[in-house]
Amino acid sequence: xxxxxxxxxxxxxxxxxxxxxxxxxxxxxxxxxxxxxxxxxxxxxxxxxxxxxxxxxxxxxxxxxxxxxxxxxxxxxxxxxxxxxxxxxxxxxxxxxxxxxxxxxxxxxxxxxxxxxxxxxxxxxxxxxxxxxxxxxxxxxxxxxxxxxxxxxxxxxxxxxxxxxxxxxxxxx
Numbered sequence: 121x122x123x124x125x126x127x128x129x130x131x132x133x134x135x136x137x138x139x140x141x142x143x144x145x146x147x148x149x150x151x152x153x154x155x156x157x158x159x160x161x162x163x164x165x166x167x168x169x170x171x172x173x174x175x176x177x178x179x180x181x182x183x184x185x186x187x188x189x190x191x192x193x194x195x196x197x198x199x200x201x202x203x204x205x206x207x208x209x210x211x212x213x214x215x216x217x218x219x220x221x222x223x224x225x226x227x228x229x230x231x232x233x234x235x236x237x238x239x240x241x242x243x244x245x246x247x248x249x250x251x252x253x254x255x256x257x258x259x260x261x262x263x264x265x266x267x268x269x270x271x272x273x274x275x276x277x278x279x280x281x282x283x284x285x286x287x288x289x290x291x292x293x
Contacts, residue, residue, distance in 0.1 A: 175265060176258045189249050193242065200239055207231045 173183060211228035214221060254262060 172265075176254065176261055178258075182253045185253055186250060189246065193246060196242065200235070200242065204232075204235055204239075207235055 173186075178186075207228065211225070211232060214224040214228045217224070251259070251262075
């Protein structure tokens with residue numbers, strides 16, 4: 121049986137790797153490439169995804185403006201990414217100590233919470249820029265597309281829950 125600190129350390133490493141990989145792609149990529157993390161600017165379902173721009177019939181001017189904003193934010197995102205790696209390491213280090221120093225854990229946690237706020241500010245700024253570029257017709261099309269995506273996600277999540285519940289029921293038998 122694994123000790124609690126090792127389990128916590130393992131979970132922390134998994135969380136850190138997941139979070140780091142989720143933002144590793146940045147805000148997005150040039151058209152024709154797939155983007156980074158889940159539902160972010162450059163995610164496969166994100167705002168800078170080529171499929172989204174094509175679906176909304178982006179003009180060359182709109183695309184150029186969005187790309188310029190993305191390029192301007194890229195260095196800020198690199199700084200945030202490096203900061204996140206340091207914060208993740210601080211949390212992992214704090215949780216791997218024996219005995220665990222709760223003050224260090226809380227300090228690392230506070231740093232991560234502050235980082236999340238900065239990242240959210242960046243995301244909202246980029247999404248606001250994106251939405252402000254849209255014409256009224258594109259905005260309507262975007263909203264309709266998002267409703268469809270949310271419905272698909274809800275259906276997928278429900279199916280996953282049902283599968284998981286079925287597996288748990290069969291394991292109990």
